[in-house]
Amino acid sequence: MRSGLDAGLRSKSSSTIKMLPSFVYLTPDGTERGKYLALDLGGTNFRALLVRFKKQTSRLYHKIYTIPLEIMQGTGEELFDHLAQCVCDFLDYMGLKNTRLPAGFTFSFPCEQSAIDTGTLVAWTKGFKATDSEGHDVVSMLREAIKRRNDIDLDIVALINDTVGTMMSCAHEDQRCEIGMIAGTGTNLCYMEELKNIEKIEQRATKTEEKTQKGEKNENAGAEKNKKDGEMQKMCINTEWGGLGDDGCLDDIITLYDTEVDQNSINQGKQRFEKMTSGMYLGEVVRQVLLDLTRRGLLFKGHVSETLKTPGIFETKYLSQIESDRLALLQVRSILQQLGLHGTCHDSIIVKHVCLVVSRRAAQLCGAGMAAVVDKIRENRGLDHLDIAVGVDGSLYKLHPHFSQVLKETVRVMAPQCDVTFQPSEEGSGKGAALIAAVARRKRDV
Ligand code: ADP
Ligand code: MG
Numbered sequence: 001m002r003s004g005l006d007a008g009l010r011s012k013s014s015s016t017i018k019m020l021p022s023f024v025y026l027t028p029d030g031t032e033r034g035k036y037l038a039l040d041l042g043g044t045n046f047r048a049l050l051v052r053f054k055k056q057t058s059r060l061y062h063k064i065y066t067i068p069l070e071i072m073q074g075t076g077e078e079l080f081d082h083l084a085q086c087v088c089d090f091l092d093y094m095g096l097k098n099t100r101l102p103a104g105f106t107f108s109f110p111c112e113q114s115a116i117d118t119g120t121l122v123a124w125t126k127g128f129k130a131t132d133s134e135g136h137d138v139v140s141m142l143r144e145a146i147k148r149r150n151d152i153d154l155d156i157v158a159l160i161n162d163t164v165g166t167m168m169s170c171a172h173e174d175q176r177c178e179i180g181m182i183a184g185t186g187t188n189l190c191y192m193e194e195l196k197n198i199e200k201i202e203q204r205a206t207k208t209e210e211k212t213q214k215g216e217k218n219e220n221a222g223a224e225k226n227k228k229d230g231e232m233q234k235m236c237i238n239t240e241w242g243g244l245g246d247d248g249c250l251d252d253i254i255t256l257y258d259t260e261v262d263q264n265s266i267n268q269g270k271q272r273f274e275k276m277t278s279g280m281y282l283g284e285v286v287r288q289v290l291l292d293l294t295r296r297g298l299l300f301k302g303h304v305s306e307t308l309k310t311p312g313i314f315e316t317k318y319l320s321q322i323e324s325d326r327l328a329l330l331q332v333r334s335i336l337q338q339l340g341l342h343g344t345c346h347d348s349i350i351v352k353h354v355c356l357v358v359s360r361r362a363a364q365l366c367g368a369g370m371a372a373v374v375d376k377i378r379e380n381r382g383l384d385h386l387d388i389a390v391g392v393d394g395s396l397y398k399l400h401p402h403f404s405q406v407l408k409e410t411v412r413v414m415a416p417q418c419d420v421t422f423q424p425s426e427e428g429s430g431k432g433a434a435l436i437a438a439v440a441r442r443k444r445d446v
Contacts, residue, residue, distance in 0.1 A: 019237050022237065024439075027177075028168060030172070032438040039105050039142075041083065049433075073130065109126075161190060165430075166392065179191040179374070181392045241273060243271055257285050261285055265281075283315045363407045367409070
């Protein structure tokens with residue numbers, strides 16, 4: 001992980017960890033005021049939020065929209081038309097259809113950004129596969145979809161990765177927060193990196209300087225000016241760490257079960273770390289282990305049922321239920337029965353153990369990755385000891401009974417020189433996105 005992070009910052013990088021600049025330099029300062037729209041396309045649904053900042057408080061209104069599978073995997077235009085339709089419905093619902101609100105667009109997929117409000121989709125991850133979107137600017141796609149409707153208007157001021165929103169939202173409460181992490185449908189992390197270490201941005205700044213001297217248009221004036229001002233020496237980097245292992249560097253620890261999960265996915269060979277650590281896949285890893293144990297006659301009397309052969313039946317939320325310390329074995333058995341997996345109490349013990357092992361491995365892998373990140377930040381600053389906070393979001397982190405504890409313990413053991421405080425974020429992709437929109441607009445309007 002550590003060498004992947006370092007390699008990803010270089011300008012001509014072939015690192016599987018993309019290290020995407022976010023163009024977020026500033027953390028909020030508490031002076032944010034007014035009404036903002038936040039649009040959040042995560043892994044499973046789309047949320048529209050209205051965030052209102054007042055002196056000491058913020059209020060939030062939201063609505064959740066599902067994304068039908070045929071839209072997730074249809075054309076890009078259909079997908080963005082659907083999003084625009086949801087925005088229109090939300091504005092109507094809030095009675096704001098005729099207002100042009102500043103908006104932050106939280107888009108939780110890897111984007112190569114060239115400014116705070118533009119970014120081309122590198123590749124879909126998680127369950128998405130809409131055509132004609134990869135390589136396109138997603139902000140333009142949303143703007144165009146809104147224009148096609150011709151009944152609402154938005155001022156989209158920022159494109160935001162959910163990790164960055166999560167970090168910003170927590171930084172609003174705790175100045176030490178300089179990392180954002182997601183453990184939900186997928187997994188990802190962002191952190192504040194020294195601008196001088198981000199070769200890609202540094203080179204662009206230098207090129208622009210040369211161009212400017214020749215009297216050409218200075219496209220990168222913002223970044224350059226900020227750097228000269230000396231006040232913005234750090235930029236938030238969206239690591240996209242879920243791609244670790246796509247070059248084979250995890251092969252030593254990848255099991256037959258992981259390979260099977262990867263083969264059955266829509267993005268084979270990609271996001272190998274994500275497939276070992278996140279909500280969309282952990283249930284599938286468990287199912288593959290159960291299948292193998294059953295085929296070997298060690299479980300369910302060796303009977304491989306149709307249910308067990310069905311992809312997706314074993315959702316990650318069942319890991320949380322089965323692993324709960326409060327649950328008696330009979331209850332575990334009854335959960336399995338509801339799923340159509342009929343076994344003895346002894347079978348239930350085995351299934352529970354498999355769940356524990358799979359989720360523990362996931363938390364430890366994320367913990368190891370986090371240890372690499374905090375130690376890098378510590379070394380960046382030449383410190384013997386680093387005190388830092390992490391904003392975290394995602395259902396796996398928040399709802400699983402042991403994931404957060406194992407994660408924390410792993411970081412403590414693997415990065416002994418760092419003191420890491422984990423803060424579950426409240427509304428990372430909503431409040432955080434609105435804060436970024438507020439900061440971006442402040443900068444733009446200056
Ligand atoms: P997203 O990542 O799409 O923004 P979430 O953070 O809510 O959204 O994560 C959804 C994922 O979390 C789903 O893929 C699901 O597998 C997983 N999940 C949902 N409920 C639970 C639970 N109780 N325990 C563990 N994982 C869960
Ligand atoms: Mg999310």
